[in-house]
Amino acid sequence: MKHLIVYAHPHESSFCHAVLEIAVKTLQDKGDSVVVRDLYKLGFNPVLSAKDFADLRGGEIPSDIAKEQVYIKEADCMTFIYPLWWTSMPAILKGYIDRIFAYGFAYQFTENGDIEGLLGDKKVFIISTQGTPNDIYDASGMSEALKQTTDIGVFGFCGMNVLEHIFLGKVNCISEQERTDMLQKVQNTLKSAF
Numbered sequence: 001m002k003h004l005i006v007y008a009h010p011h012e013s014s015f016c017h018a019v020l021e022i023a024v025k026t027l028q029d030k031g032d033s034v035v036v037r038d039l040y041k042l043g044f045n046p047v048l049s050a051k052d053f054a055d056l057r058g059g060e061i062p063s064d065i066a067k068e069q070v071y072i073k074e075a076d077c078m079t080f081i082y083p084l085w086w087t088s089m090p091a092i093l094k095g096y097i098d099r100i101f102a103y104g105f106a107y108q109f110t111e112n113g114d115i116e117g118l119l120g121d122k123k124v125f126i127i128s129t130q131g132t133p134n135d136i137y138d139a140s141g142m143s144e145a146l147k148q149t150t151d152i153g154v155f156g157f158c159g160m161n162v163l164e165h166i167f168l169g170k171v172n173c174i175s176e177q178e179r180t181d182m183l184q185k186v187q188n189t190l191k192s193a194f
């Protein structure tokens with residue numbers, strides 16, 4: 001199984017980074033191949049520009065977009081790891097999706113004008129951390145809204161099979177034991193998924 005992890009957190013002391021480390025280790029221990037695209041470390045340009053539009057419409061794929069699309073083509077499973085910022089993914093990751101999940105690569109219109117997802121052979125895991133406890137976001141409908149806008153609105157739209165979205169809540173003020181339990185949950189989920 002070939003895994004592509006798209007990681008979007010600027011610093012290594014973050015809980016997201018601990019999640020990244022355990023995810024890579026778990027998948028590699030299974031003998032799977034893992035490629036990590038660390039968007040901040042790469043200095044990924046997240047702005048879908050007028051030039052990008054012109055190039056893509058003219059059938060020319062900008063080289064940095066083409067490079068990331070090759071990583072996606074080669075992967076069986078994509079895992080996204082990010083902190084929740086303003087009830088969404090960080091802008092750098094949103095920009096990755098804006099630019100890389102382009103028309104003709106991730107989706108297209110059929111002759112009838114229906115949307116056709118083009119990434120139907122990809123499985124997806126989403127692991128997001130958040131400051132708010134899960135039960136508060138569950139009760140308010142926010143957890144469901146996040147699933148609608150991200151899992152279904154982005155990845156489902158492209159035909160991808162979202163296996164699980166793990167919400168790690170209240171991570172700014174958890175005990176060492178809670179932290180260990182959350183990392184264990186990530187490990188167990190990735191271990192048992194394939």
Ligand SMILES: Cc1cc2nc3c(=O)[nH]c(=O)nc-3n(C[C@H](O)[C@H](O)[C@H](O)COP(=O)(O)O)c2cc1C
Nearest residue numbers: 014015016083084085086087129130131132171172
């Ligand atoms: C710019 C910014 C926006 C945030 N917005 C939210 C939010 O909408 N909901 C929430 O629960 N936590 C929010 N947080 C808290 C982060 O989700 C939390 O600090 C992060 O998940 C902690 O994990 P980390 O150690 O991996 O950064 C925000 C934090 C920042 C810096």
